[in-house]
Structures are given as C-alpha cells and as structure tokens.
Amino acid sequence: MKIGIMGGTFDPIHIGHLLLGEFAFEEFNLDEIWFLPNGNPPHKDAEEMDTSLKHRIEMVKLAISGSPHFKLSLHEAKEGIHSYTYQTMLDFHKMYPGNQFYFILGADSLFAIEKWKYFKGMFTTCTILAAMRDDKDVGDMKKQISYLKKKYNADIELLRAPLLEISSTTIRKRAAMGLTVHYMVPDTVADYIKEHHLYM
Ligand SMILES: Nc1ncnc2c1ncn2[C@@H]1O[C@H](COP(=O)(O)OP(=O)(O)OP(=O)(O)O)[C@@H](O)[C@H]1O
Numbered sequence: 001m002k003i004g005i006m007g008g009t010f011d012p013i014h015i016g017h018l019l020l021g022e023f024a025f026e027e028f029n030l031d032e033i034w035f036l037p038n039g040n041p042p043h044k045d046a047e048e049m050d051t052s053l054k055h056r057i058e059m060v061k062l063a064i065s066g067s068p069h070f071k072l073s074l075h076e077a078k079e080g081i082h083s084y085t086y087q088t089m090l091d092f093h094k095m096y097p098g099n100q101f102y103f104i105l106g107a108d109s110l111f112a113i114e115k116w117k118y119f120k121g122m123f124t125t126c127t128i129l130a131a132m133r134d135d136k137d138v139g140d141m142k143k144q145i146s147y148l149k150k151k152y153n154a155d156i157e158l159l160r161a162p163l164l165e166i167s168s169t170t171i172r173k174r175a176a177m178g179l180t181v182h183y184m185v186p187d188t189v190a191d192y193i194k195e196h197h198l199y200m
C-alpha cells in the first residue's frame with residue numbers, strides 16, 4: 001500500500017490539514033492517509049501547548065470521521081516523551097513491512113526540516129510531499145526541493161493543494177477573542193471547541 005502520513009500538533013486540526021491529506025491522496029494515488037498527532041512535539045515547549053493531547057486527538061477523530069481513507073495513528077500520542085519523525089518512519093517500516101510511506105508537510109516544515117532530529121533518516125524512509133504555505137511561492141518551493149534533493153539525495157515532490165491562509169494559531173486566537181472559527185475547522189470540531197471551552 002501507499003500510505004500518506006499527515007503529522008501535526010493539530011491544536012486544533014483545521015481544513016488546511018484535511019485538504020493536504022485529500023489532495024495528496026488524489027494526486028499521488030495513495031491508499032490511505034494516517035493522521036499522526038504528536039503528543040509532545042520536539043520543537044514546541046510544553047507550556048506552549050494550549051490543549052491536552054486527549055482533546056487534540058478527539059478533534060482529529062471528529063474531523064476525519066467522514067472519510068473512508070483517513071485513519072488515525074496514535075503512534076506518537078505519548079505525553080511527556082518527545083517523538084521524532086525519523087524514528088516513527090523506521091517504526092512504521094518495521095511494523096507494516098512492504099508499504100511505501102509519504103510524509104505530507106507544509107512549506108514551513110520543509111524549510112525547517114534540516115533542524116529535525118536525524119532529518120537525513122526522513123530521506124531514506126519516505127517520500128516527502130511538500131505543499132506551499134504563506135509567503136513561499138512555487139519558485140521558492142522548487143528551489144528548496146532541488147537543494148534538498150541535491151544535498152541529501154532526498155525524495156521530495158511538490159504537493160499541489162489549494163493555498164489556504166489558515167493556521168491553528170489563528171484559530172486559537174480567534175476562539176480566545178470569541179470570534180467565529182466556523183468553516184476554518186469542520187462543524188464538529190467547532191462545536192467541540194465551544195463545548196469544551198478550549199482556547200478561552
Ligand atoms: N494552511 C496550511 N497550508 C499548508 N500546510 C499547512 C497548513 N496548515 C498546516 N500545515 C502543515 O501541516 C503540518 C502540521 O501543522 P500544525 O499541526 O503545526 O498546524 P499549524 O496550523 O501550522 O499550527 P500552529 O499555527 O500552531 O503552528 C505542518 O507540516 C504544516 O506546515
């Protein structure tokens with residue numbers, strides 16, 4: 001099988017994440033997309049995290065429940081322990097042999113990947129599908145992809161998905177101000193945020 005991995009903090013999950021998963025599924029003929037919430041992201045301080053892992057997972061479950069090809073992986077859902085993506089990809093190859101893995105990410109992650117723990121391990125374990133985001137245009141993306149390909153022999157493809165100026169940060173800020181987050185997240189997630197008074 002060809003499996004797309006959509007890793008994230010998902011605080012909260014939003015339609016930007018879902019669209020990346022859906023367009024990667026279609027464009028690269030993937031069989032499944034696994035949403036991989038990170039329990040304790042290595043690059044974010046625990047104090048920076050607004051929401052408990054339990055809430056973040058619940059919101060991912062609600063967001064992906066309508067899609068037969070979207071699944072949830074709890075492999076990195078460990079509180080207090082840093083999960084590193086290269087290790088997860090090695091684990092997945094051991095646990096699910098014979099599959100091909102595609103790690104989906106946005107421009108900010110692609111431009112920061114050389115700071116990831118043993119990032120070279122990413123280039124030997126999966127194909128990276130990188131989408132544009134914010135101020136990075138097609139030219140910037142192609143340059144960065146070709147730089148990483150040349151330097152590390154990385155397998156990276158440009159993922160063409162709708163450009164959306166949506167981030168979890170904006171959603172958290174809007175919710176804190178009592179502003180609407182409807183249509184930035186699925187209705188079920190907006191209802192969950194309200195019901196549990198998240199980001200207030
Ligand atoms: N609107 C978007 N367009 C393209 N990629 C995105 C978008 N939102 C998130 N991503 C990508 O999804 C992955 C997971 O993102 P994450 O869960 O950190 O969401 P975020 O919106 O970036 O959150 P925050 O604002 O808290 O940093 C990252 O690789 C990120 O680049």
Ligand SMILES: O=C(O)c1ccc[n+]([C@@H]2O[C@H](COP(=O)([O-])O)[C@@H](O)[C@H]2O)c1
Nearest residue numbers: 007008009038042043084085086116117
């Ligand atoms: O392994 C690392 O060192 C590493 C460093 C930064 C980010 N990541 C992964 O990249 C994905 C996107 O990160 P984020 O912060 O945008 O949610 C998510 O799956 C993180 O676990 C991984």
